[in-house]
Amino acid sequence: MKDNSHISNLKASANQPYHHGNLRLALLNASVDIIRAQGVAGLSLRKLADLVGVSRTAPYHHFKDKDALLAAVAGQGFEELSGLLSQAVNDDDAPLNTKLEQAVMGYLDFATQHPTQYELMFGQALWQDTQHESFQRTAKDCFRQYVKLFELFAQQGLIKSQEPPLRLAQMTWASLHGLARLASDGIFANPADIHDIAKTAVRHLEIILQK
Amino acid sequence: MKDNSHISNLKASANQPYHHGNLRLALLNASVDIIRAQGVAGLSLRKLADLVGVSRTAPYHHFKDKDALLAAVAGQGFEELSGLLSQAVNDDDAPLNTKLEQAVMGYLDFATQHPTQYELMFGQALWQDTQHESFQRTAKDCFRQYVKLFELFAQQGLIKSQEPPLRLAQMTWASLHGLARLASDGIFANPADIHDIAKTAVRHLEIILQK
DNA sequence: TGGCTTATCTTGACGGTGTCTAAATTAAAG
DNA sequence: CTTTAATTTAGACACCGTCAAGATAAGCCA
Numbered sequence: 060m061k062d063n064s065h066i067s068n069l070k071a072s073a074n075q076p077y078h079h080g081n082l083r084l085a086l087l088n089a090s091v092d093i094i095r096a097q098g099v100a101g102l103s104l105r106k107l108a109d110l111v112g113v114s115r116t117a118p119y120h121h122f123k124d125k126d127a128l129l130a131a132v133a134g135q136g137f138e139e140l141s142g143l144l145s146q147a148v149n150d151d152d153a154p155l156n157t158k159l160e161q162a163v164m165g166y167l168d169f170a171t172q173h174p175t176q177y178e179l180m181f182g183q184a185l186w187q188d189t190q191h192e193s194f195q196r197t198a199k200d201c202f203r204q205y206v207k208l209f210e211l212f213a214q215q216g217l218i219k220s221q222e223p224p225l226r227l228a229q230m231t232w233a234s235l236h237g238l239a240r241l242a243s244d245g246i247f248a249n250p251a252d253i254h255d256i257a258k259t260a261v262r263h264l265e266i267i268l269q270k
Numbered sequence: 271m272k273d274n275s276h277i278s279n280l281k282a283s284a285n286q287p288y289h290h291g292n293l294r295l296a297l298l299n300a301s302v303d304i305i306r307a308q309g310v311a312g313l314s315l316r317k318l319a320d321l322v323g324v325s326r327t328a329p330y331h332h333f334k335d336k337d338a339l340l341a342a343v344a345g346q347g348f349e350e351l352s353g354l355l356s357q358a359v360n361d362d363d364a365p366l367n368t369k370l371e372q373a374v375m376g377y378l379d380f381a382t383q384h385p386t387q388y389e390l391m392f393g394q395a396l397w398q399d400t401q402h403e404s405f406q407r408t409a410k411d412c413f414r415q416y417v418k419l420f421e422l423f424a425q426q427g428l429i430k431s432q433e434p435p436l437r438l439a440q441m442t443w444a445s446l447h448g449l450a451r452l453a454s455d456g457i458f459a460n461p462a463d464i465h466d467i468a469k470t471a472v473r474h475l476e477i478i479l480q481k
Numbered sequence: 482t483g484g485c486t487t488a489t490c491t492t493g494a495c496g497g498t499g500t501c502t503a504a505a506t507t508a509a510a511g
Numbered sequence: 512c513t514t515t516a517a518t519t520t521a522g523a524c525a526c527c528g529t530c531a532a533g534a535t536a537a538g539c540c541a
Contacts, residue, residue: 100395114492120489183386232448234448234449237449238448326499
């Protein structure tokens with residue numbers, strides 16, 4: 060995600076064709092860039108349209124609402140996060156313990172590298188509103204990647220705890236999410252502390268699994 | 271918090287004195303009510319001023335910014351939460367285990383009963399900005415109430431773990447916060463599940479302490 | 482090819498927002 | 512009673528999201 064070239068490029072020439080070509084994607088990409096750089100508050104549809112080189116109301120033919128655009132940005136985030144998780148889970152050479160640690164650390168990295176997008180992804184605005192059903196689906200697909208890990212543990216008989224794998228996944232994801240938020244919201248400011256807390260949390264989790 | 275009488279009362283008579291009396295407090299109370307009922311997005315300074323029966327720009331003599339007002343609302347939340355926690359911690363008749371459980375459940379209750387305020391209290395907007403130093407202080411005082419619990423455990427020799435009490439408090443608070451957010455943001459929707467997850471999390475914590 | 486339909490984009494406008502400046506009003510202090 | 516400081520007000524500015532009508536281009540069927 061270091062490539063923000065589409066921001067500056069699209070504004071370049073004044074005589075663009077009437078039809079943009081792939082306006083929806085261009086809007087989405089630019090929105091992701093803006094939100095990561097300046098937060099949700101820094102995104103206005105008018106500035107966005109201007110940046111992409113299109114009129115103020117053009118975006119409304121691709122996104123019903125500002126909220127719909129935000130949901131798309133959040134969805135992009137969940138897809139990226141899903142990729143990170145499945146990469147860790149499907150790393151066939153690694154033992155389960157390191158799969159878990161890789162998933163946890165990858166998750167935390169994403170949250171701390173893109174804090175404003177992470178806040179959007181889990182904010183009330185998109186979860187209370189029943190409008191954004193498709194976004195909620197991709198979010199749940201992301202969570203399923205995480206659950207898969209615990210099912211693998213169970214299959215290999217590595218869980219002695221009575222709790223069903225789903226419950227364990229829910230519990231530990233809540234912990235992970237809490238740490239991610241405290242870190243990305245700037246409440247736990249020290250990165251070394253965060254790393255340390257995560258490591259001991261994983262260690263404690265392994266104790267719980269055996270108990 | 272069932273008493274929102276100040277909302278409707280203050281608008282009543284048209285011929286109010288030029289000086290309001292305690293405008294700052296009235297603005298704060300009304301803001302808390304609005305945010306709890308409609309979320310941060312539902313609060314506009316103009317509607318707020320109208321509601322309290324005062325001109326559009328009057329609030330600016332009591333709060334530098336809209337952000338400053340939001341910080342005050344968040345601060346009020348932390349004070350209320352502090353009260354809940356210290357009430358649980360200082361319940362002298364209760365054994366430590368039930369103190370912990372009371373604190374955890376009180377915390378979750380607050381988050382689920384006032385989700386929009388909870389979101390404000392922990393949002394990036396107020397934590398990234400160095401402006402709101404006093405708000406961050408009251409937040410940290412709140413956290414200290416929670417740390418106190420683990421220090422009590424340590425004093426009574428009930429912690430066999432190597433981890434220092436502060437670290438344990440940080441870890442478990444992260445977990446608690448994560449669960450609270452998933453619940454209050456509407457991601458974990460089922461209240462029975464949440465209650466259950468919290469209980470098993472506390473049980474697991476007690477295992478960790480002994481280990 | 483020509484004409485119809487549909488998708489896409491634009492211009493103009495409306496009501497709402499945060500907040501700045503300058504003036505007015507009142508309470509408090511000397 | 513006079514001066515001063517604290518409050519409150521009115522007016523204005525630049526933004527914002529989004530609605531309604533119209534202009535433009537592309538796709539499709541004849």
